[in-house]
Amino acid sequence: MVFGPKAASVPGNAELLELSRRDLMQRTGNTVAVRDVSFDVAPGEVFVVMGLSGSGKSTLVRCLTRLIEPTAGRVVFEGEDILGADEKRLRELRRHKFAMVFQNFGLLPHRKVLDNVAYGLEVRGVGKAERHAKALEVIELVGLSGYENSYPEQLSGGMQQRVGLARALAVDPDVLLFDEPFSALDPLIRRDMQNEVIRLHRELGKTMVFITHDLSEALKLGDRILIMRDGRTAQLGTGDELVGAPADEYVRDFVSDIPKGDVLTLKWIMRPATDDDPLDGPELGPDVVVREATRAVLAAEKPIRVVEDGKLLGIVGDEEILAVVAGKLEESA
Incomplete structure (x- = not known):
């Protein structure tokens, strides 16, 4: 969307389209609002x-x-x-x-x-x-x-x-x-x-x-x-x-x-399960928001299993949850 005296000539001109907003204004008197x-x-x-x-x-x-x-x-x-x-x-x-x-x-x-x-x-x-x-x-x-x-x-x-x-x-x-x-x-x-x-x-x-x-x-x-x-x-x-x-x-x-804990979901913070991880902990879906899952994760004795359609995607434990909380505290400091 171009505003100005020769707006219609800008979209078809490859050279003009490469210009910044300021350069286009100086050269043609036109302003690009949407590009x-x-x-x-x-x-x-x-x-x-x-x-x-x-x-x-x-x-x-x-x-x-x-x-x-x-x-x-x-x-x-x-x-x-x-x-x-x-x-x-x-x-x-x-x-x-x-x-x-x-x-x-x-x-x-x-x-x-x-x-x-x-x-x-x-x-x-x-x-x-x-x-x-x-x-x-x-x-x-x-x-x-x-x-x-x-x-x-x-x-x-x-x-x-x-x-x-x-x-x-x-x-x-x-x-x-x-x-x-x-x-x-x-x-x-x-x-x-x-x-x-x-x-x-x-x-x-x-x-x-x-x-x-x-x-x-x-x-x-x-x-x-x-x-x-x-x-x-x-x-x-x-x-x-x-x-x-x-x-x-x-x-x-x-x-x-x-x-971040108010926006990110478990799929963003989960980690792959290893052979050493217990896989019989509680289960949550990947789209559960971190803030909503925090209490359940910290209260569980074993890592939370992130599961979708019966498939294990990863696990989330205290370390992953606290990393998000710590990041939040750092940003507000």
Whole structure:
């Protein structure tokens, strides 16, 4: 994604594509916001895109529904390249397939909560009785029952964001897009909203693409996480892959303050069993988080066997667990 006076000429020019952001700006007056980013999102997945300010993450999510027109590339949804959709088809996709939750809520101040939540259905042409019934259903789902006749200004920031979430859910989209929706909220309210997203995903199973600059939030919410840097992909993987096997020094620095025991699973710390190891200890799966396994490992008289589908993958004893704990203490010192 290129912004500038000659943006369209950049993607097809191999020489320009080799330039850094700064050099491209100096030479052409153009800025590259997103470059060579490619990923798939599985149905029902929570896919998180994260990075520091200016990394290109918000531009990327807006390209997915063409709120910003990509300079080049493809955006494929259910086999259809959305970049080829005309205005009518694009409106249809936005009304029926996608819904977006923004940081600034975007509520209509002169409308009550009920009509704010029902707005997307109203745009579709759904009758008043039907859209209000659906709106009341999702208002209850997000924990706002009793506030349907309130105005946005009468609600706290967290409650306003729940209204925005309810409005997105009311149209029953296939994909929910979140652009740093909780970054303006107080920490406690932000935690509550994160838990709300987790609960709703568990209940509804919606596909979600979530944009954030907060690594802890990304690790809490994401099935997989794409870390961006200067418009490019720094690393794509699960939370334990990012923490356990960072792709480069940038990612390593990014995850350095995360308590490893809260993210890594037993498969990352187990060791191969030897002939001298007792193999009749307790059994745990490879995807059990180290923090959750610590008490069981330290309480066991013999090493824990890490087993999957009846196959012994390795063992974990006090030494392996304490190495992770010691690493956590060193990082916080």
